[in-house]
Amino acid sequence: RLMPELPKFDDEDLKSYGDEEEESALSPPAALMSVLATQELLLENILECIPVGEFAVIQPLSDEFCLVLGYLLTWKLTLTFFKAASSQLRVLYSQYLRRTKSLNKLLYHLFRLMPENPTFSGPTSEVPNKDTKTFFTEELNLDVK
Secondary structure: OOHHHOHHHHHHOHHHHOOOOOOOOOOOOHHHHHHHHHHHHHHHHHHOOOOEOEOOOOOOOOHHHHHHHHHHHHHHHHHHHHHHOOHHHHHHHHHHHHHHOHHHHHHHHHHHHOOOOOEOOOOOOOOOOOOOOEOOOOOOOOOOO
8 A cells, every 4th residue: 555655755856866967767665675686686596497488386385485476576566666656757767677687587587487387277167168267367366364
């Protein structure tokens, strides 16, 4: 609930960023970026031996699973923050992510975490002529119980 409110504070200081000659960048919340940087290192250690194009098998409820879930949820917060920001602020934030290569790392991690076969094995009714359900077509319940 808090993330959409945070860009409003950067809007007030936006005018001071446009006067510099070099490309300016503005960090999303420092606490969030600190957590993200730590998680990037941990995830890189987990996935270092898996090339892009291959996929990692992460066992549910393992330590690796918790680290991957934390990393993806941190990105969800970051994207929620971006969505609430004005277009001018998004440019500055994206410059920061470009400089830190965080977005590149996210894509590398996603392509190593994406399952080879994304079929959805959750509770569905088995109808023979129906299209195969995938993680891309079904709504997932991510509530913590």
